[in-house]
Amino acid sequence: MDQAQNSKSKRIPPLSIRLTAGERALLEQRAGCLSLAGYIKSVVFAEDAARYRSRRQVPEMDAKLLAELLAHLGASRMASNLNQIAKHLNQGTLIVDPDLDSDLKAAATDVAWIRSTLLQALGAKS
Template identity: 50%
Template sequence: MSTSDRENSKLGTSRRSKKLPPFSLRLTFEERARLEELAGSEPLGSYIKRRVFNGKGGGGKRARSRQRRPIKDEQKLAQVLAMLGQSRIANNLNQLAKAANLGTLPMMPDTERDIRRACADVALMRRELLRALGHRTDSEPS
């Protein structure tokens, strides 16, 4: 049995299966906070892998990492999330969709107006959420 076969058998893997089990690391709150500070906007896992494998003797290529996008407007984001938390939009839209699918939704002028208003509110929340996250919206010029 070769050395790699012995290592794989210890890990419960075969030669055919090259995927190793995940590795877990326990940190104190202070250690984690320090790592997150050092990582900045880079995801923590990517930062740790880069530091371990690109350090002295690591010799690996720098892995492409996704950068966390900074939140452009935290106050706007908080407002939108608060609006969503206070609303019963998801439940109400589900009830409307169910009634429409069953054919039991009477389509009166008031009902249509209320549905259009709800759609406009949802579209507004979407735009504000995208803006708060730093994305362009459909209605903004490129």
């Protein structure tokens, strides 16, 4: 193992500083999309600063879509119905007739809609 690898694996303990709430808020504002550690390193070691990883962006939530999703869940008895189906499956007493088949297909459609709506409301790609 060469010297560079050896020094990288034996890092010294982290440095700790105390900040006021205002100082911390100012640092976070100035850091933008960088982590605080990345921002501080880029300022302190500006001449030979490496590119530090960005802070993960928090997705913007669509409150209207989330409310619609919650309303849909509240209006349906899907969770209870799926629980009853699972109970009968585990007991071996489930009889699949045309009504149950259509109910299962409807439940699968509802779950797919809930998933895509939730992802959309959270700003994620589906």
